[in-house]
Amino acid sequence: MVELKNIDYAIGGNQILQDVSLTVGGKETLAILGASGSGKSTILKVILGLAKPDRGEVMIQGQDISLVTYSELVDIRKKIGIVFQDGALFDSITVGENVGYYFMEHKNLSHEEVEPLVLEMLDTVGLKHTLDMMPDELSGGMRRRVAIARALIYKPSLILYDEPTTGLDPVAKDSILELIDKLKEEHNVASVIVTHDLDDAYQAADRFVVIRNGQVVWGGTRRQFAAQRDKMIAKYFCAPYKAVC
Ligand SMILES: Nc1ncnc2c1ncn2[C@@H]1O[C@H](COP(=O)(O)OP(=O)(O)O)[C@@H](O)[C@H]1O
Ligand SMILES: [Mg+2]
Structure with a gap:
């Protein structure tokens, strides 16, 4: 790779x-x-x-x-997902918009077209229920899982x-490490x-x-x-x- x-x-x-x-x-x-x-x-x-x-x-x-x-x-680069230390989310838009933002921009897709994909990615990281939440309502560990969901949307290798x-x-550490392992498997x-x-x-x-x-x-x-x-x-x-x- x-x-x-x-x-x-x-x-x-x-x-x-x-x-x-x-x-x-x-x-x-x-x-x-x-x-x-x-x-x-x-x-x-x-x-x-x-x-x-x-x-x-x-x-x-x-x-x-x-x-x-x-x-x-x-x-x-599209085959490569990146997850930074602080999660690097935009605080002024929802979790769902954070996950779908670049994908919507680059693929020229509508909100309606991207949302099912965003939900699928949030589901993968165990955070489907946060779709309409704002990033500042999330814990540090959840923010990082959202950042992972955002990295997954291009289906990186x-x-x-x-x-x-x-x-x-x-506890949050373990959930991130388990998620990293799950994505591999x-x-x-x-x-x-x-x-x-x-x-x-x-x-x-x-x-x-x-x-x-x-x-x-x-x-x-x-x-x-x-x-x-x-x-x-x-x-x-x-x-x-x-x-x-
Ligand atoms: N843009 C930069 N300009 C000058 N020095 C840099 C720059 N980026 C990194 N460095 C230096 O390179 C070294 C390695 O940095 P980095 O790769 O960020 O280390 P790590 O991620 O292991 O903490 C450090 O000494 C840092 O000060
Ligand atoms: Mg570093």
Whole structure:
């Protein structure tokens, strides 16, 4: 589904990513783990073609995105759903309008044509009853599930989640992680979860990479992750001056 090969990326002389290579298979969830500022969100921008690498290749379903036209890139992006940390909903329109907005705009469809689809997506995330509610009536976890419903409307084959559980209480966290898993199992989507939370990553992902200072410093399966977790925390997540991590 996604293959990054030897990506270098710098901003204003600052090396943000260095020789980053990773793959995401179809129907696979990859967790990108790392401390704040390590380059995780930048990797998502590279996958979306929003950050142009100085070196390396970005392949999405076998297509090198540096070689496609802008309209082809737009088509590739439609296969990719994005869920940001804060849910990023428009507060002045209803939940249903939030979910259907871009779809209605891009496909030139009427409200009546889009509404059944919006209901189907809200049903998938367990929030059909919120159709006519305003975003500020929802809890943090519900807002993120609405953001996932909005990402699903294009029927993406890949969903990118940037810190999907940060700031949520344990129950809301679990509901998001279960939803991510359900989408993989029932809708066959591949996922990338960016997080600094090792427990959340372990709950949701099939494969893991750890980023530090823009470099991939570790990669492995669930079994390897479970076995090396403590060693990894000490090595990659704790600042040397911290007594306890
Ligand atoms: N637009 C930008 N201009 C300058 N520096 C940036 C920009 N975006 C990100 N960075 C820097 O790149 C590094 C990685 O950022 P980011 O990918 O957002 O990290 P993460 O998502 O892991 O917290 C950080 O040091 C950040 O300050
Ligand atoms: Mg980030």
